[in-house]
Amino acid sequence: MTGTGTAPTGDPERGTLDKAADENFPVAPFFLPRAWRADLMAVYGFARLVDDIGDGDLAPGGADARLLGVPAAEAEDRLLMLDAFEADLHRVFDSTPRHPLLRRLQPTVRRRALSPDPFLGLIAANRQDQLVTRYETYDDLVAYCELSANPVGRLVLAVTGTETPERVRRSDAICTALQIVEHLQDVAEDLGRDRIYLPAADMKRFHVQEADLAAKTAGASVRALVAYEAQRARDLLNEGAPLVGSVHGRLKLLLAGFVAGGRATIHAIAAAEYDVLPGPPKPGKIQLLREVGLTLRGEG
Secondary structure, eight states, X not given: OOOOSOOOTTOHHHHHHHGXXXXXXXXXXXXXXXXXXXXXXXXXXXXXXXXXXXXXXXXXXXXXXXXXXXXXXXXXXXXXXXXXXXXXXXXXXXXXXXXXXXXXXXHHHHHHTOOSHHHHHHHHHHHXXXXXXXXXXXXXXXXXXXXXXXXXXXXXXXXXXXXXXXXXXXXXXXXXXXXXXXXHHTHHHHHHTTOOOSOHHHHHHTTOOGGGGGSSSOOHHHHHHHHHHHHHHHHHHHHHTHHHHTSOHHHHHXXXXXXXXXXXXXXXXXXXXXXXXXXXXXXXXXXXXXHHHXXXXXXX
């Protein structure tokens, strides 16, 4: 996943958390209880920082590397940085972490009795990004989303004390869908990082070459491929949407926002006639609010 913005060199913690405003989907909206917001922002800080390490989007100056005990000369080694970050994560559970974002996470982990597994999954996804830049099949991509996206939904359920096997299953479908949608928005940007998240088997089926993804605008074959993957994401959102009706109160509104954000973004992609190459299609507020209403009513 790709970050936006640049953290100031003096305060890597604040700079990372400031990126929450630029995310596709709400991180910890104002209507949630204060304790939930604090814990969700702590989880977000972890997820954002591990993505920034994996994408090479850390603030200049090497503050994060110093905090993690990585020599400045090796700060550009993403795998080494991820290893150091994983070691600091383990300190969250058994001692005192070095990085301020992980020190911020420690009370949340203890208060909510969170396990290391979802955090380790997010680190594994970013490690995989350094080693795997193409995915042969849709199943391969879904397996990647199991690491890169699904842990976030599981953490939301754990933080809010609403985790059950059925809710986890629904949440996984939603999170995988949102990851696919983000990949569709960012085809051009990901290609610039030498990453392609469109399954090679699907590209072959629609007669799409990698060079076609580097064009300024998408041809008919690329548009057909994007439409196909968007429908897959839509189906996953529909599969996961009953999660919204299984909870109550403000959590219901938060989860409806996640589903609605995915659906509204798919609408924006469709409105762009599936041409995602000039830049990421983004939904307007009216479309988003409409989708929230439909999702809350169990429609869409």
